[in-house]
Amino acid sequence: MSTSYFPAVKGLYMLQLLAQEMDTYVHIYVSTEEGGPKTIQSARLQKIKIIQRQRRKGVTLRWRPSLVDPQSTTYCAVVHDQKTYGSLCAAQADKFGILPPVSRPVAASQTVISWQPSTQNHSTRTDDTFPIIGCVGRSTQYTTLNLKQGKNYYFQVFATDGQNNFTYPYGSASLIFDGRVKPIRLKNGISAYANLKKYDGKVVFRYKIPKNPGKQLKVIIIPCGSVVYVEVLKKGSVIVAKRNVLNYEKITIDSPTESSRYYIKVFAVERAELDKSAGIEILASTKQLSKALLPPMPHTTSLNEYKPLRTCDSVTIGWIPVPGRAVSHYCISAREGELEQVNSMACPAKNGKIMKADDYVVKYCKDIAQSDKSVITENVKYLKAGSSYIVQVTVKKPRGRIISYDLLQVRTLPKCRKVSK
Structure with missing residues (x-):
């Protein structure tokens, strides 16, 4: 695709184009916007993120949605192992080897639609013939599989603005594929x-x-x-x-x-x-675990709730303490929600929390000296009536690391019991 800018005054203009080698066709977009179409101006800043898929010998391309008409912009990805294209129609001509089946001018978006290899709109490619073209609608990612080890690949994304049928290069990247899992x-x-x-x-x-x-x-x-x-x-x-x-x-x-x-x-x-x-x-x-600053965990890391002790604003939980006689630092926290809603739990040993601190309803810590008790019990207070909570207990040695017990789902009573006089 080439772009030309020139000053113009009000009047009628004629544009003549001549095919030098063979019959072909072109997409033309004329605009009086200062600096050219806003879509091209925004596309100059776009980058494509490449995520390698070692298990499936492929990559996933991801990009940000267009800042101009994001709701009406659709995307097509083009993959080749030898070259890049200046336009989407050039890639389609190389792929399908035919011209649009009409002799009159048509909108660029119509040729894009008529040249799609199938009526399906997948975000994962199924055709292995280069160039690989995948139109994904308004989706901002595309996965291509079965790439060859050590081979260079070129990835391009073209966007079509549905408001004006303008198709333009949106972003590009290249990669020498390495599907090996590096230790x-x-x-x-x-x-x-x-x-x-x-x-x-x-x-x-x-x-x-x-x-x-x-x-x-x-x-x-x-x-x-x-x-x-x-x-x-x-x-x-x-x-x-x-x-x-x-x-x-x-x-x-x-x-x-x-x-x-x-x-x-x-x-x-x-x-x-x-x-x-x-x-x-x-x-x-190969050192002793005490030197590695990790608390030796008990044989079971589950938390248990004593359901008969439930109230409208508290629950009582228990857990087996870590072995040893040293003082251990325990943190008890609760956040409102269901356990299956926790889609991403951060490593307790990495930072000791399942969510940001602001997401906790209750969080407090205490040092507990190991005694002859086989179970530590704790009454978690200041909860709301009739609500579900996720409770977490973490333990830390002095100057050591944090490890979490299993998460526990609890629920408070819907109504507070009246205290008889």
Whole structure:
């Protein structure tokens, strides 16, 4: 697409175009707007974000909606492995090899519609012949799959303003596709965090055994928001079979050898679970866990409610304390809502909260010295009558990290009981 600007006075103008090599056709848009069409001015600032999909050997393109007529703007994505196009119609001519089946002038939007390869409007491509053209309506993302390792690809987005039928380049990007899952290096005794969505639901951590490793390798796994699969490999062989991890898991490997490498693979169980996940945090250490500043969690991390003690403005909960005689720092918090509505829970070990502090109805902390009690109980007050709450308890060692117990759904009584005199 080329754009020309020239001063003009009121009058009649004639534009002549000559095809130099073969019969073709053009889209023409004339505007008296200062600086040219606003759509082109805004498009110059647009960037396309590329998200790699390692599990499906593809990428997802995302872009911001047009600032000009966003409700009437539609988009088409073009993918090629060798070149880019100056216009959408050039890509369509290269793809379909035909001209619009009319001899009279037509709106550009009509040729776009007539050249779509099917009546379906998918946001994921199904055709492998380049150029790949996918028109996605008002959606601002497009996924293309089955890309080849190490090959260069060019991505373009074209927008059509439904108010004036003007189709224009909206953004572009290029990428050498690398579908390999690159391991994240773990340092001894230092945790690492990975966003599972960013890695398309699969991430690999690599840990190298240091000098004088001791008798055991301990791996702490803390999912953030959803259940995951975890397995551990050494030299391509599985040494810890795939298992489900929901909240907190400690894996112990005996007799690690110096300089040997372990690979910890983490998978989202399914796509629906990936939407709930905020990520995964992992710590590997040949030191004692006390040196890693992580509290040793009890055999069960569930919270329990004592339902007979419910009132209209409080609930009573209990949990098993962390082992040991040291004083532990517990934080109790509650926010209004249903547990299934918590689509993304931040890592407790990362920042110790499920939402922003302002989202809590109640939050307080206290130091509790370990005693002979097998269960710690707490009365959570200042709640509303007949309301549902999500309760969270976190624990922290002195100068250490934060780990969360399981979330608990509770509900207060709808009416307050009258106190008899």
